[in-house]
Amino acid sequence: xxxxxxxxxxxxxxxxxxxxxxxxxxxxxxxxxxxxxxxxxxxxxxxxxxxxxxxxxxxxxxxxxxxxxxxxxxxxxxxxxxxxxxxxxxxxxxxxxxxxxxxxxxxxxxxxxxxxxxxxxxxxxxxxxxxxxxxxxxxxxxxxxxxxxxxxxxxxxxxxxxxxxxxxxxxxxxxxxxxxxxxxxxxxxxxxxxxxxxxxxxxxxxxxxxxxxxx
Amino acid sequence: xxxxxxxxxxxxxxxxxxxxxxxxxxxxxxxxxxxxxxxxxxxxxxxxxxxxxxxxxxxxxxxxxxxxxxxxxxxxxxxxxxxxxxxxxxxxxxxxxxxxxxxxxxxxxxxxxxxxxxxxxxxxxxxxxxxxxxxxxxxxxxxxxxxxxxxxxxxxxxxxxxxxxxxxxxxxxxxxxxxxxxxxxxxxxxxxxxxxxxxxxxxxxxxxxxxxxxx
DNA sequence: TATCTGATACCCACATTAGGGGATATATAA
DNA sequence: TTATATATCCCCTAATGTGGGTATCAGATA
Numbered sequence: 001x002x003x004x005x006x007x008x009x010x011x012x013x014x015x016x017x018x019x020x021x022x023x024x025x026x027x028x029x030x031x032x033x034x035x036x037x038x039x040x041x042x043x044x045x046x047x048x049x050x051x052x053x054x055x056x057x058x059x060x061x062x063x064x065x066x067x068x069x070x071x072x073x074x075x076x077x078x079x080x081x082x083x084x085x086x087x088x089x090x091x092x093x094x095x096x097x098x099x100x101x102x103x104x105x106x107x108x109x110x111x112x113x114x115x116x117x118x119x120x121x122x123x124x125x126x127x128x129x130x131x132x133x134x135x136x137x138x139x140x141x142x143x144x145x146x147x148x149x150x151x152x153x154x155x156x157x158x159x160x161x162x163x164x165x166x167x168x169x170x171x172x173x174x175x176x177x178x179x180x181x182x183x184x185x186x187x188x189x190x191x192x193x194x195x196x197x198x199x200x201x202x203x204x205x206x207x208x209x210x211x212x213x214x215x
Numbered sequence: 216x217x218x219x220x221x222x223x224x225x226x227x228x229x230x231x232x233x234x235x236x237x238x239x240x241x242x243x244x245x246x247x248x249x250x251x252x253x254x255x256x257x258x259x260x261x262x263x264x265x266x267x268x269x270x271x272x273x274x275x276x277x278x279x280x281x282x283x284x285x286x287x288x289x290x291x292x293x294x295x296x297x298x299x300x301x302x303x304x305x306x307x308x309x310x311x312x313x314x315x316x317x318x319x320x321x322x323x324x325x326x327x328x329x330x331x332x333x334x335x336x337x338x339x340x341x342x343x344x345x346x347x348x349x350x351x352x353x354x355x356x357x358x359x360x361x362x363x364x365x366x367x368x369x370x371x372x373x374x375x376x377x378x379x380x381x382x383x384x385x386x387x388x389x390x391x392x393x394x395x396x397x398x399x400x401x402x403x404x405x406x407x408x409x410x411x412x413x414x415x416x417x418x419x420x421x422x423x424x425x426x427x428x429x430x
Numbered sequence: 431t432a433t434c435t436g437a438t439a440c441c442c443a444c445a446t447t448a449g450g451g452g453a454t455a456t457a458t459a460a
Numbered sequence: 461t462t463a464t465a466t467a468t469c470c471c472c473t474a475a476t477g478t479g480g481g482t483a484t485c486a487g488a489t490a
Binding site for chain 2: 118167171200
């Protein structure tokens with residue numbers, strides 16, 4: 001069973017040398033080769049690739065934006081980003097866009113064939129330095145979103161209801177109506193919430209509630 | 216220049232076969248081989264490895280906990296996790312613990328040597344399926360922390376300053392003092408912000424600002 | 431039984447924010 | 461040269477929130 005591959009790269013030489021390289025593997029079939037991604041969705045619809053090799057820097061629209069569009073239409077297609085750059089933003093954005101692999105161009109000649117096969121078998125080929133960046137990012141992101149602030153403020157169920165209503169922008173009156181309790185009761189709950197969260201204004205409550213994912 | 220390697224694995228056969236494998240490379244030197252991690256910090260202090268091969272499942276303390284301790288004391292040491300398991304939690308926890316690579320044991324015989332070298336040169340070796348898991352996690356985490364709705368509300372720089380002060384819980388008075396403008400000016404800005412964000416109360420402003428990461 | 435907590439409700443006095451105006455100065459764009 | 465946008469300031473009234481209390485009642489706990 002052959003594997004259909006499409007190439008997006010604004011450099012003609014690179015497209016051709018990649019094609020040549022791929023042609024050495026019998027089951028690889030280059031079904032499309034494009035110099036820009038302005039019509040990428042149509043192009044992909046036409047040539048129906050299993051795997052796309054996507055350059056990042058291209059005129060008009062970047063490969064990253066293209067991947068977003070393509071993955072939206074054809075989520076099953078695997079995209080391998082290839083670029084000369086390895087700045088954090090590009091790497092991170094590529095991953096978020098839905099790419100399944102990311103290799104630097106100076107690894108192309110030695111690793112491209114392996115990478116494609118790895119993709120095919122459910123792996124995510126990455127150049128070593130990219131893999132390291134990804135892991136580091138994971139670490140910082142994880143310790144950033146997870147940890148600490150998952151303090152338990154010991155809010156009662158009712159207080160949590162009030163709190164989430166507050167975060168949704170309701171006034172005390174509206175909350176009273178919503179929960180069918182009196183305005184004064186809402187006030188009592190809010191006072192308790194203030195105590196428990198150690199804050200002194202509604203805006204602080206809302207900020208703290210959202211940032212600490214209490215609601 | 217030789218590379219000092221330590222092994223932590225409760226299975227004696229595995230430790231020995233790894234040692235044997237590593238001994239085929241002249242510049243690799245196995246400086247320690249341990250069946251548990253209960254004294255890992257002391258062990259590491261003693262044998263001073265550059266790289267540690269860490270099994271996850273071990274009696275007493277898991278490899279993941281051990282990595283946390285080791286990286287705290289010796290942050291420059293590179294740790295390669297090796298395990299038969301690839302459930303999301305273990306993988307994710309390992310990465311958060313500070314490991315620089317993660318390979319499955321059934322790849323040990325073919326990939327261990329390459330992996331160690333990759334580590335040495337600043338890469339992060341991962342078995343293909345692990346790499347995929349990591350990328351997927353990144354995607355979900357990323358889309359979770361930076362949710363789409365990055366709508367541009369066209370706030371002016373000054374309005375953004377006011378907004379971020381609001382989110383930090385400051386009152387109009389305090390903001391006025393902070394920005395050295397009058398209370399009334401703060402009010403004017405806030406009015407504008409209300410218009411632009413289509414909201415009608417401070418709490419909504421704060422909630423919207425945080426959720427859409429305007430600030 | 432006595433005490434505590436969660437949820438409910440009320441009062442008063444004061445502070446702050448909301449909503450409706452209008453005004454001035456400056457720079458930039460049409 | 462009018463507009464337009466930004467940033468600044470002011471007034472007044474109504475609505476809402478803040479801080480200090482007190483009180484009832486049910487249910488769990490000591």
